[in-house]
Amino acid sequence: MDDCVSMSTPMATERLDADLQGTPTDQTTYRRMIGGLMYLTASRPDIAFATFVCARYQAHPTVKHLKEVKRIFRYLRQSYKMGLWYPKDSKFKLIAYSDADHAGCKDDCKSTSEGLQLLGENIVSWSSKKQDCTAMSTTEAKYVSLFACCAQVMWMRTKLLDYEYKYNKIPMY
Template sequence: MATARLDADLQGTPTDQTKYHQMIGGLMYLTASRPNIAFATFVCARYQARPMVKHLKEVKRIFRYLRQSYNMGLWYPKDSNFELIAYSDADHAGCHDDCKSTSGGLQFLGENLVSWSSKKQDCTALSTAEAEYVSLSAWCAQVIWMRTQLLDYGYRFNKLPMYCDSNIAIVISCNPVQHSRTKHIDIRYLVSFYKGTC
């Protein structure tokens, strides 16, 4: 889906808001079993307050994709290994309306995809490294929650691999020493951590 061109489009032609809400609601329900439409659906869901014709076209495009790929879905084989692995990613200023970034992440239990999300970040990141770091920290909390849930079932994970495609975000998370280039990240996200040492 060409989400890069979606914006609020205040000059566009409005469409029926109730119909748009119903279509988005159906797609949101489907994202529970179809992670491949999660990002596109959540981008379209941002415009439910004032949907325009171009937003409706993108929603219809998702439905056409679903019609062509109705036989796709998640497959959970019973003989896979039981290792928890996480992936995190983010874009920088992907939303044209407020320049906020979008975080995304996946969790695999062995070969089985068990958790996924796509969400617009609460703050405006000043750099790609900051957007990736925010995504990594949010997804780390999700991984810790998943590890706690699995502990209730008797599965203990001491090391959980998390993959991120930003070397700078990985370096910042592994070495939280305050540098001049990462001072704004420290102030925004790590103040509570350093409160006792400052």
């Protein structure tokens, strides 16, 4: 890794697909690389989306997929000083964000839901998941994503109630 060229972004702008005609690569090595990246996503959410997109192709990885995984490692090489910072005297306000793309996966035209929950200025929960259903419109994809985000917020609200933090109004964006 010392001799590789650094990257400024973890993923290329083009979407990754199954690449059925591509040259297969070693499945075990690919899975180990993905496992290492998944471990890092706990403290590096900036690589989460790219890692999870590459993780979809663990069953039949090709050289194209391996190239994208190596790109993430090259991005990490130049951004090793980045990470999350949690200041101790931040406010305790619960805020949620939700978004979705429409038909983002080239293989099956399913959308991807993204959600993020903040407690004050601190990120406490986030998700990026391919939706189970195929949305017929952007609005439908966003409603499915909003539902998943709302379910997470309701669970968090219940858990925070155990610590006697009561939230009547939780903004969702």
